[in-house]
Amino acid sequence: MSTSASPREGHLTEEPSTDIQAAGTVTDRLVDANRRYAAGFTDPGMDARPVLHVAVVACMDARLDLHAALGLDLGDCHTIRNAGGVVTDDVIRSLAISQRALGTRTVVLIHHTGCGMERLTEEFRHDLEMEVGQRPPWAVESFRDVDQDVRQSMARVRTSPFLPHREDVRGFVFDVRTGALREIDPA
């Protein structure tokens, strides 16, 4: 490795990097906030099983505050989030653990208006492969019709052999402008 490599290129360098310090400022802010949080924290005395026996699967979108939007308190639910709120194999893994080991019975799926996934296509994978020389093993799971995507997600939960509780599954679209949920008919 060249000693003239810049910190940005030299991931293996032992030298302190100003880039890393700069990138740490947001995290530093979070850590500072945690000090204040912990200072006022009292042990809620809960175990790991969600009080409401519910798992919420939702998009990772920053405008979707699940606890506020659904009136949830600490300890009430499992929240499982990814890009799109898509029911991937890994979401099924989390739901299987949630239901089999931690007692949840209900699944709520929440997608939303203005999702970034609506602007992507499976070309994203192709572009990645061209850029890095490897094809990602995962599907992008982009979509055009959010209602249909919620139906697809409900169907994946309802047909998974790994989930013992598949009756109480409902899906919604959250409107990022009004804060309102709209329920999607599974049919």
Ligand SMILES: [Zn+2]
């Ligand atoms: Zn989204």
